Structures are given as structure tokens and as C-alpha cells.
Amino acid sequence: MNVVLGITGGIAAYKAPDLVRRLRERGAEVQIVMTASAGEFVTETALQAVSGRPIRSNLWDKEAEAAMSHIELARWADVVLIAPATAEVMARIVSGGAPDLLSTICLATEAPIALAPAMNHVMWSNPATQANRQVLEERGIHILGPGIGSQACGETGAGRMLEPDAIAATVFSITGAKGKGLLEGRKVVVTAGPTREAIDPVRYITNRSSGKMGYAIASAAAAQGADVVLISGPVSISAPPGVDIVNVESAEDMYTATHDAITDADIFIAAAAVADYRPANLADQKIKKNDEAMNLHLVRCPDILASVAALDGAPFTVGFAAETENVIDYARGKLEKKKLDMIVANRVGKDCGFDRDDNAATVLWRGGERSFPNSSKVDLARHLIELAAKHFYAARGSETQPGLTVRSNID
Numbered sequence: 001m002n003v004v005l006g007i008t009g010g011i012a013a014y015k016a017p018d019l020v021r022r023l024r025e026r027g028a029e030v031q032i033v034m035t036a037s038a039g040e041f042v043t044e045t046a047l048q049a050v051s052g053r054p055i056r057s058n059l060w061d062k063e064a065e066a067a068m069s070h071i072e073l074a075r076w077a078d079v080v081l082i083a084p085a086t087a088e089v090m091a092r093i094v095s096g097g098a099p100d101l102l103s104t105i106c107l108a109t110e111a112p113i114a115l116a117p118a119m120n121h122v123m124w125s126n127p128a129t130q131a132n133r134q135v136l137e138e139r140g141i142h143i144l145g146p147g148i149g150s151q152a153c154g155e156t157g158a159g160r161m162l163e164p165d166a167i168a169a170t171v172f173s174i175t176g177a178k179g180k181g182l183l184e185g186r187k188v189v190v191t192a193g194p195t196r197e198a199i200d201p202v203r204y205i206t207n208r209s210s211g212k213m214g215y216a217i218a219s220a221a222a223a224q225g226a227d228v229v230l231i232s233g234p235v236s237i238s239a240p241p242g243v244d245i246v247n248v249e250s251a252e253d254m255y256t257a258t259h260d261a262i263t264d265a266d267i268f269i270a271a272a273a274v275a276d277y278r279p280a281n282l283a284d285q286k287i288k289k290n291d292e293a294m295n296l297h298l299v300r301c302p303d304i305l306a307s308v309a310a311l312d313g314a315p316f317t318v319g320f321a322a323e324t325e326n327v328i329d330y331a332r333g334k335l336e337k338k339k340l341d342m343i344v345a346n347r348v349g350k351d352c353g354f355d356r357d358d359n360a361a362t363v364l365w366r367g368g369e370r371s372f373p374n375s376s377k378v379d380l381a382r383h384l385i386e387l388a389a390k391h392f393y394a395a396r397g398s399e400t401q402p403g404l405t406v407r408s409n410i411d
């Protein structure tokens with residue numbers, strides 16, 4: 001994967017050499033384009049040493065342009081990543097101006113663009129910056145983070161650049177490029193979204209699942225180099241790049257598709273909100289409202305997760321437990337009852353869980369647990385995949401994959 005890495009003038013630019021290393025560890029070629037002010041925080045010498053390519057910074061550099069013009073550079077990129085992205089560069093991209101090499105490339109590229117904002121929290125929450133963020137997102141530009149925490153200015157808030165490894169992983173999942181990672185050469189099957197259980201030709205029973213958590217997990221697994229099969233109920237989000245998607249409707253369809261895909265899988269993650277019951281009979285014609293009351297006779301749907309965990313030579317199996325109360329107790333019960341390797345417990349209700357972009361969760365396994373505070377589903381998915389990979393290798397008797405260079409951030 002070819003990455004044009006734009007570095008702009010924020011203090012987080014000091015993390016740029018680490019970011020370049022993380023991208024290269026995953027197999028990316030990195031061409032750095034610096035703005036003039038980035039040079040105040042990080043040197044060209046350091047960046048050239050880690051990227052192995054001459055740094056580009058000047059639109060009017062005749063020699064560099066003769067070797068690869070800015071238009072060729074824009075075409076060469078599989079993704080343009082700007083990290084750190086200052087409020088200034090966000091505004092410049094929104095305006096469509098092209099006063100320098102980096103913004104010219106942003107205008108001239110057809111590749112996806114991702115920005116990792118980094119700035120003082122007041123600058124980030126300023127309505128001008130937020131309006132720019134919104135416009136950029138509406139144009140399909142990926143905004144990675146920012147994180148919340150202590151800042152270089154001594155204050156605390158939202159505006160920290162995400163950690164380099166998190167940015168590198170997300171960039172791979174945006175492009176769908178298979179990176180080198182924790183799950184290279186492994187097959188991961190993920191279920192996601194709701195199921196629809198038909199009552200008659202026009203009606204069905206379903207639930208509020210948006211599929212976002214399962215899709216983020218599938219992306220995160222692909223970003224770690226896995227071959228991913230995503231078995232999805234009906235959702236309105238688009239398939240993540242780099243995964244094989246199988247679209248299904250009912251629990252029965254999802255059961256069949258899962259068992260078709262599972263034979264050679266290493267890890268199975270059941271993030272779908274599968275219906276527990278379906279109408280016993282599917283009416284051939286639309287049911288008419290003849291009576292004051294109506295009874296619908298329901299029968300149990302197959303439990304996909306339990307059926308996979310019960311297979312001989314079952315993959316490392318991870319379930320979800322979406323609960324409104326007694327979250328941890330119910331989740332531990334499901335871990336044991338379904339004989340899972342791991343379960344992700346999360347609270348669902350009016351202001352949490354379903355159909356949102358963020359989530360908090362506690363992951364449980366036999367003999368341990370780990371809580372993740374509320375964060376974007378993309379960040380949470382990355383952590384879940386790292387944790388699952390770590391336990392998968394431990395269960396298989398080896399801590400990490402041989403020859404692995406990308407390390408997990410999970411202790």
C-alpha cells in the first residue's frame with residue numbers, strides 16, 4: 001500500500017517518525033509530504049531516515065517534480081493520510097485551495113483521504129473547526145480521533161492525536177489493504193447486524209442493531225492482516241473494504257452461511273443481534289386484520305454461537321452479551337453456558353449500545369476480564385481484536401505468530 005503521509009505543523013509531529021515505522025512494519029510504502037511549519041517540530045533528516053525516501057515539501061522544487069510530479073504523487077497514493085492534521089490544514093482542505101504541495105495533492109487525488117487531527121482542545125471544539133470537520137466527513141474524508149487526554153499545552157480535553165499504531169491500523173482498514181499484522185494468515189469469521197424473521201411477505205420481526213460494531217470488528221481484523229468473512233444481516237452501512245461479505249436475512253440463513261464459512265476459521269466473533277425466536281409459520285399472503293387481537297406463535301431460532309463453540313476443533317470463539325441489567329453476571333453465565341473462549345459484555349439501552357457510533361465494554365474470559373471505557377466503535381473494535389488475537393495465540397500455545405513484527409498494545 002502506498003501512503004502519502006502529510007505532516008503539518010503541530011506539536012504531535014514529533015510522533016511522525018514512529019507513525020512512519022508503524023506503517024512500514026505493516027508493509028506500507030510511505031512518501032512524506034511536509035508543510036513548511038511541520039519542520040518546526042520534526043526534522044527532514046529523521047523522517048527521511050525512517051521512510052527511506054526523500055521528503056517532499058515544496059510544490060516548486062523542480063528536481064523533485066521532474067522525478068515525480070505532484071499529480072503523479074497524487075495518483076501513486078492508495079491513501080493520503082495527514083497526521084498530525086492542524087485546524088489550519090482542515091480549513092485549507094475545506095476551502096479547496098491549493099497553495100502548497102500537500103493541499104494540491106489532496107485536490108488532485110482520487111484516493112481516500114484520512115486526517116488525524118491534533119490541536120488544543122479549545123481549538124478542536126471551536127465551532128469553525130467543528131463545522132470544517134463536518135464538511136470533511138460529509139465529503140467522505142475519514143477523521144481519525146482525536147483522542148481525549150492530557151495535551152502538550154498542559155490542559156486536558158479532546159484534541160490529542162491518536163497513537164501511531166492506532167492510526168496505522170485504521171489506515172489499513174480504510175483502504176482494505178491486507179497489512180502485516182497480528183492475524184496475518186488467519187481466517188476470521190464475523191457475524192453482524194440484526195436478523196429479520198418474516199411474518200408474512202411484507203412484515204418481519206427485527207431489532208435495533210445497526211451492524212456498526214460487527215463491521216468495525218471485521219475491519220479491525222482485516223487491518224491486522226486476517227482473511228475476513230463478514231456475515232451480515234440487513235443494515236444500511238456499507239461493507240468495509242478488504243472483507244468478504246455474505247448478506248443474509250434470517251437467523252436460519254445466518255446459521256447456514258456461518259457453518260459454510262467456519263470450516264477453516266481460526267477465530268469466530270458473533271457480533272450479530274440474532275433473533276432468538278421466529279414466527280412458527282410464514283404466511284403466504286399478507287395477513288389481514290380480521291380480529292381485535294392476534295397471537296403470533298414463535299419458535300426458537302438456532303443459536304449460531306453455541307453451535308460453533310460446540311464443533312469439534314472449534315475456532316477461538318467470541319460472543320457478545322448485550323444486556324440492560326446485571327451485565328457482567330449475565331455475560332459470565334453465557335460464557336460458561338455456551339462454552340465460549342471470550343465474551344464482550346456491553347450495556348444496551350436508551351443512551352448506550354445499539355445504533356450509535358460509540359460503545360463501552362467489558363471483555364470476560366475464564367480467569368480474567370478487562371474493561372474498555374466508552375470510545376468510538378472503531379477504537380473499541382481495534383482493542384477487541386488485539387485482545388482476541390493475544391488470547392487466541394495463548395490458547396494455541398504460542399504467544400505470537402512467528403516472525404511477527406507488529407506488537408499488540410494490550411498488556
Ligand code: CTP
Nearest residue numbers: 270271272273274275301302303304305319320
Ligand atoms: N447469538 C447467536 N445465535 C442466536 C442468538 C444469539 O449466535 N440465535 C449470539 C449473538 O451473536 C451474541 C450472543 O449469542 O454473540 C448473545 O447471546 P444470547 O444468550 O443469545 O443473548 P441474548 O439473545 O441477548 O439472550 P437473552 O435474551 O437470553 O439474554
